[in-house]
Amino acid sequence: MDPEIGEAFAELGLSPEASEREVKAAWRRLVSQWHPDRNTSAAAHARMQRINRAVEAIRRAGFTAPAAPPTGAGGDEDKRTTEPPARTIDRKVRLTLEEAAAGCTRVLRGRIVDACAACAGAGFRLPAEPCPRCQGAGTIRQRAWFAWVGVQTACDACLGSGQFRPPCAACSGSGRAPARRYQVGVRIPPGVRDGDLLHVAADQFRAGVLPGELNIRVALRPHEWLRLDRDGSVHCELPVDGFAWIANRPVDVPTLVGLQSLALQRGQLEYRLEGQGFPVERRGPRGDQWVTITPVFPPQMSTDQQILLDQLIATTSGPDAESTDPRLRAWQQALRRQRRR
Numbered sequence: 001m002d003p004e005i006g007e008a009f010a011e012l013g014l015s016p017e018a019s020e021r022e023v024k025a026a027w028r029r030l031v032s033q034w035h036p037d038r039n040t041s042a043a044a045h046a047r048m049q050r051i052n053r054a055v056e057a058i059r060r061a062g063f064t065a066p067a068a069p070p071t072g073a074g075g076d077e078d079k080r081t082t083e084p085p086a087r088t089i090d091r092k093v094r095l096t097l098e099e100a101a102a103g104c105t106r107v108l109r110g111r112i113v114d115a116c117a118a119c120a121g122a123g124f125r126l127p128a129e130p131c132p133r134c135q136g137a138g139t140i141r142q143r144a145w146f147a148w149v150g151v152q153t154a155c156d157a158c159l160g161s162g163q164f165r166p167p168c169a170a171c172s173g174s175g176r177a178p179a180r181r182y183q184v185g186v187r188i189p190p191g192v193r194d195g196d197l198l199h200v201a202a203d204q205f206r207a208g209v210l211p212g213e214l215n216i217r218v219a220l221r222p223h224e225w226l227r228l229d230r231d232g233s234v235h236c237e238l239p240v241d242g243f244a245w246i247a248n249r250p251v252d253v254p255t256l257v258g259l260q261s262l263a264l265q266r267g268q269l270e271y272r273l274e275g276q277g278f279p280v281e282r283r284g285p286r287g288d289q290w291v292t293i294t295p296v297f298p299p300q301m302s303t304d305q306q307i308l309l310d311q312l313i314a315t316t317s318g319p320d321a322e323s324t325d326p327r328l329r330a331w332q333q334a335l336r337r338q339r340r341r
């Protein structure tokens with residue numbers, strides 16, 4: 001227990017275990033006794049101030065004290081009252097697949113709005129003053145015109161709380177300090193996945209740059225050509241010119257490090273680029289990239305193309321053609337035997 005809080009309870013004539021209800025009751029009783037409007041003694045004003053300070057100290061301790069008091073050395077308690085609560089800033093970064101694979105640096109800019117220091121975020125002046133209408137009692141005595149006896153009703157100026165709360169001048173009642181801008185550079189390691197949460201501790205920033213820690217949620221932008229699998233393999237489906245495929249020509253394919261040349265193999269539709277995929281684990285070795293091609297031929301051939309194709313076919317399917325492929329050669333020979341009959 002903070003000795004200051006102990007004194008505050010004593011000022012109200014209460015034990016430190018007193019409930020919130022008992023604190024309120026004691027305050028009302030003391031206000032009705034010591035409010036300068038009612039008590040003209042020289043000490044009344046100072047006493048009233050001490051009472052208000054005590055109530056405010058108790059209230060604030062209730063707001064900020066941890067559920068269980070720290071059991072360590074006495075230094076812990078000092079820390080509790082002087083250090084602002086740790087702040088966690090949540091941010092989201094959107095990365096391309098290439099940026100996520102290689103790692104990158106992101107500059108995050110934003111604004112931090114702290115609670116007003118003057119009023120601790122309450123928006124009204126602390127400590128609250130007794131309501132001038134009811135002198136802090138929370139009730140007013142109304143004289144009913146038909147009755148001899150006055151009737152107690154809740155004070156409508158303070159809604160029965162007994163407190164007058166003028167807006168805090170420092171923040172115009174908003175409870176917030178002026179926004180502060182921040183700008184921090186954050187290193188994103190290679191291999192982060194969609195939905196990953198990166199945590200950056202406060203002490204990793206230069207002093208004063210960011211008063212707190214950072215939680216960064218990663219979102220990966222969909223890639224036009226590449227699809228990432230859980231195992232780090234990257235898949236790509238690509239149309240290629242059918243004639244280039246027949247001719248074993250090289251074509252450019254997209255990879256995580258830009259375009260790369262791939263030598264097409266006639267008859268082969270799937271290709272593996274070893275180690276060209278995504279990091280299997282963060283900062284780890286990369287998986288493979290798989291390229292599945294779809295050879296595309298023109299649906300309508302031009303006359304020139306048709307002539308060239310006829311010449312090509314004549315070299316392999318003429319009346320005397322003998323394919324080098326044993327299965328096709330056997331079939332060609334069988335055809336010829338049939339026609340001779």
Ligand SMILES: [Zn+2]
Pocket residue numbers: 131132133134135136137138139155156157158159160161162163
């Ligand atoms: Zn009132």
Ligand SMILES: [Zn+2]
Pocket residue numbers: 116117118119120121122123124168169170171172173174175176
């Ligand atoms: Zn304020």
